[in-house]
Amino acid sequence: MSNETSATTARRGQAPRGERIADWADGRLGIYSLAKSNMRKIFPDHWSFMLGEICLYSFIIIILTGVYLTLFFHPSMAEVVYHGTYVPMHGIRMTQAFESTLNISFDVRGGLLIRQIHHWAALIFLAGMMVHMMRVFFTGAFRKPREVNWLFGFLLLVLGMFTGFTGYSLPDDLLSGTGVRFIEGVILAMPLVGSYLQMFIFGGEFPGHDIIPRFFTVHVLLLPGIMLGLLVAHLILVFYHKHTQFPGAGKTNKNVVGMPLLPVYMAKAGGFFFLVFGVISVIAAVASINPVWAIGPYRPDQVSTGAQPDWYMGFAEGLVRVMPGWEWDFWGHTINFGVLIPILIFPLVLVAIAVYPFIESWVRGDKREHHILDRPRNAPTRTGFGVAWLVAYFVMLIGGGNDLWATHFHLSINSITWFVRIAFFVGPVLAFIATKRICLGLQRRDKDKVLHGRESGIIKRLPHGEFVEVHEPLSQEQLHVLTQHEQPAPLELAAEVDENGVERKATRSQKLRAKLSKAYDGEDNVIPKPTVEEYKEISSGHGHH
């Protein structure tokens, strides 16, 4: 390569500076082949494909602002007496962690703004991941070959929750200290190992002097480090698999229709980063978050009402709040079911959504690659499951904020707790049924639109006096979108006796699979899309219908 280059330069004089720099780098890094394959990488255009970008950018913003905060934060539980800028806190004993948070808020230049950007970006990061996950779920973008990337994303969400929680605990204010106390209770509720684990993690009795420094290391080093690695892997896989696309004319399972990375997406993504940064900064500039000066320093003997975690942990808070405080005594060992059961349900609910792609591909016997997204209505069972999961999740969020629901809607907190207890079990079932029916209704509507066209709103009076509405036929593109989806037949159990008369016994798992497959793709759960014959017959001009 370099010989070639020198030969050309000898012919035409020196190459431009940019080319020489690129040559220099290519000789050492091999950027030409890398750039060739990636610069023209095509990405499809849809706003919902940018939800992941919101997460990526808010994560970058969190890292940038977090680095600034570490310059001024002292992760120490040594006690000091405050004599700083904030007068209503004068003479109060507090830890250095809390004091330095007050100093960041009142004395460090830009400190409060950076702190608020950091915290708001964290809330938005988690909310963005949640919505991004729902987009991927409801469009079936998790199907082969993207199951592993789905798991990476899921791990990012879970790690994000715990990174957020450890960060929320660092200022050592009365709110976050109550949260740490909650965690201590969770650890203690684990049978057999609980008390040992508690001593190990806290380095002694609660609160001890170790938990803030330990959370600090976990918050700024361990978890973000893992997350950064997972994030890079997540993005590499997006590149490697290529992006999915919504069905449309000219879009197949084998191509990607969109714009190239360079220059279009580089400009768009770069601009979008600054827009995200701008929006979060504006929010951080106008809205207060975690005002630690109003909350006060943590003391184990103090607690406030309205002590909730940040929203992404509100689900766990709700589970513990609505669980009856059952306790059993086993030969002098207390098993606290009031906390133990919630902390078992918490991971179960999360894992339920994480393993869903594998369950679906097993049930439907689907081993093919999918790059065209499903319209949610065309997968009623999946959509129903997703909505049921969301209902369970948000019902528990209501449980986590039951006191505020009580005061703001003038309700009894006890009734809300009972509502949540019942709705956690009944709500998802009702949501599943209702969602499935809505999906089937939408499928019927699609079929109707394909066969009879769009209602135009134009009313015609026929010579004999009848009124009819004129239906406009759909365009080819629209017809394609409404009819391109596959409707796989449910898996059938193989015949009990094969052609040679040998008995073949279906295993229990095969039977279960056939049953579930019927629930997915059986005739009660899908509206057959119009066939070509039906379409031809109706559109061949027998008038209006």
Next chain:
Amino acid sequence: MKKLSARRRHPLAALVVLLFALAVTGGLYAAFAPADKAQADDTAQSLAIKEGKKLYAVGCASCHGTGGQGSSDGPSLVGVGAAAVDFQVGTGRMPAQQPGAQVPRKTPIYNQAQTDQLAAYVASLGAGPAVPGKDQYSPDGADVGKGGELFRTNCAQCHNFTGKGGALTNGKFAPTLEGVDPKHIYEAMQTGPQNMPSFGDGTLSSENKKDIVAYLGAVNGDDTASPGGLDLGGLGPVSEGLFGYIFGLGALVAVAIWVAARTTKAKKS
């Protein structure tokens, strides 16, 4: 003397002696009784009690009984003191609109003069805490930091960190302390209205109460600054999460839609 002794059996003699004795005792009492000023107050006080009793008979007696002895609809008022009346009537909670889990604050029905008369009447039924003086609850000379610590120890578990209020069981609630007269906060601590425990001077000294009132004035008063911007109700992570979802993620999704809509579309030939 003869005239006197001659009339000593007169039918009216006993009456005259009685009058004389009364005059002497009265005179002696007048001579040795406490100062004139107190006597003047007494008259005003008895007038207030008299007026208060009339108001009481109209507005309160149906639940609390004609003599403040209480009934199935309302507790006895013997010994609750003037401070309790000043709080309950002064914040509009009494007279109650309807029975329920808790009687909420509303526009007062009686003016301050009438409230004082009612308070005087109820105070006359039995000894109880008096209405605090201005020097007791004014923030001058109070230790705000100490007040914050006391508030977080004794009050925050129901009233929230800065007194924004919170929920109690079965529809009861700890009301917000925003815009509550410092005097009424002081009286509430003294008397423990409705579901609130009372913090008598043995539990929280009058100095402590003064500190707490000053702290609330500093963090939840009319001119309290919120250095971080909108305080979102001061309710903590629930309102922050809601705000983050609606305005944070909502704005970003709107921006994403805008960016995605603004693209170079392939030209149709």
